[in-house]
Amino acid sequence: MRAEPRISFCSEARDGVRDILPLIAAALPIGLLCGALGVSKGLAPAEVVAMSMLVFAGGAQFAAIEIWRTPAPILLLAFSTLLINARHILMSASLAPKTGLFSPLQRFLGFAVLADENWALSERRASTRALTPAYFLTMGAVFWANWVIASTLGAIGGSFLGDPRRLGADFAFPAVFIGLIAGFWKGRTTAITVVASALVSAFVYLIVGPPWHVACGALAGIIAAYLAAPADSGIVG
Amino acid sequence: MSLDPVALTAILAMAAVTYATRIAGIFLAGRLALRGRAASAFEAIPPSVLVAVIAPTVLATGKAETTAAFVTALAATRLPLLGTVVVGVLSVVILRAWLG
Structure with missing residues (x-):
């Protein structure tokens, strides 16, 4: 075409x-x-x-x-x-x-x-x-x-x-x-990602202060998504 | 109108670091073939980063901001982006007046 x-x-x-x-x-x-x-x-x-x-x-x-x-x-x-x-x-x-x-x-x-x-x-x-x-x-x-x-x-x-x-x-x-x-939004995995990222980011922001909350929160969300996903989902990124 | 040499150096350093982060992925991209949990983690990067940036505003600023964020999230399930933003801004103005 x-x-x-x-x-x-x-x-x-x-x-x-x-x-x-x-x-x-x-x-x-x-x-x-x-x-x-x-x-x-x-x-x-x-x-x-x-x-x-x-x-x-x-x-x-x-x-x-x-x-x-x-x-x-x-x-x-x-x-x-x-x-x-x-x-x-x-x-x-x-x-x-x-x-x-x-x-x-x-x-x-x-x-x-x-x-x-x-x-x-x-x-x-x-x-x-x-x-x-x-x-x-x-x-x-x-x-x-x-x-x-x-x-x-x-x-x-x-x-x-x-x-x-x-x-x-x-x-x-x-x-x-x-x-x-x-x-x-992609359902359950996204919800878990959002909660993990939000809580860790806000916590780090209050305890350590900026700019660390961005890296820590993002990392927590990514790890949570990794753990929440089925091990053999087989989606190729 | 004056550019302080130290300030200019700092700005150029910030710009160089930022440009490096923006193009780094171009060199990495070919080497990332993700599947399974790794793919799921990679797909989670955008929402995860976006949430981490705004979490202090949403959770650690005040009752008005936290409530407005939930109202905005509800709006986001129904409305396009601009409508979501309008609902968010209006709700925070009302909630700040109401909750102090």
């Missing part, structure tokens, strides 16, 4: 934009908050913008802003970032085999903007049809631009923004994640 390449490119790109739109709406207030918090912690607006452009990872950026000092503790910041973003290794390992239509350049450029949200959507897409560079790259570019623009506005707006808690905007982040988790 051969599709007309131009029509296929446009419809794939359009699907990418359509799928990422709700996540853009959710990421926008988070980006504003990230920029505003960064400036309040003593980063120059240009530094906040550079971080959003080059790092492009909300969780790691919030953690970095939290531990930011002058002069910047380079090793501590790099280690915290590695810990929070270690999940990308598993995410890209899972998605890479589904990028058969990508050229190497498209793969290495596209994966530079791999984030929880566009990765989750790409996995969902790949479960029903072939993942195209048009879909993935358009979605990634739009999501990246949104994050950079939002955090730039946040950095400039800074203190004028007020408390995002007042509007419940801070809860958009967990709400998006809950919606995404529902999309990965």
Whole structure:
């Protein structure tokens, strides 16, 4: 089956934009908050913008802003970032085999903007049809631009923004994640995974503190799924 | 507008570490042929990571956030993503006003 390449490119790109739109709406207030918090912690607006452009990872950026000092503790910041973003290794390992239509350049450029949200959507897409560079790259570019623009506005707006808690905007982040988790639901094993990950993450967060809760909670959920699955289920990943 | 050299170095280090995690899977992917329990564990990675990121907000912030998260989870079984987010944000605003 051969599709007309131009029509296929446009419809794939359009699907990418359509799928990422709700996540853009959710990421926008988070980006504003990230920029505003960064400036309040003593980063120059240009530094906040550079971080959003080059790092492009909300969780790691919030953690970095939290531990930011002058002069910047380079090793501590790099280690915290590695810990929070270690999940990308598993995410890209899972998605890479589904990028058969990508050229190497498209793969290495596209994966530079791999984030929880566009990765989750790409996995969902790949479960029903072939993942195209048009879909993935358009979605990634739009999501990246949104994050950079939002955090730039946040950095400039800074203190004028007020408390995002007042509007419940801070809860958009967990709400998006809950919606995404529902999309990965596969019954009993998922339920056990979610409970194990949530309890261990919250426990580690309270006892040890961030950023360890992400790695520990994720690991607990993965181990729980391993133990909960029948030994001979024979599903090939 | 000034970029402090130490701050810039820190940002570049963060960026390099992050890019490495993003492309590492490309090199690993061919060598992972998973079946059985290993496949099940690998499939559990996305929900497991997503839960671990938000668990402190959901379980260790306050009654309003915990309740709102359960309302949101209920909404997620019925609604598309944007609807779920709207329900989540509205419920947290109402619950915060109600539960303090």
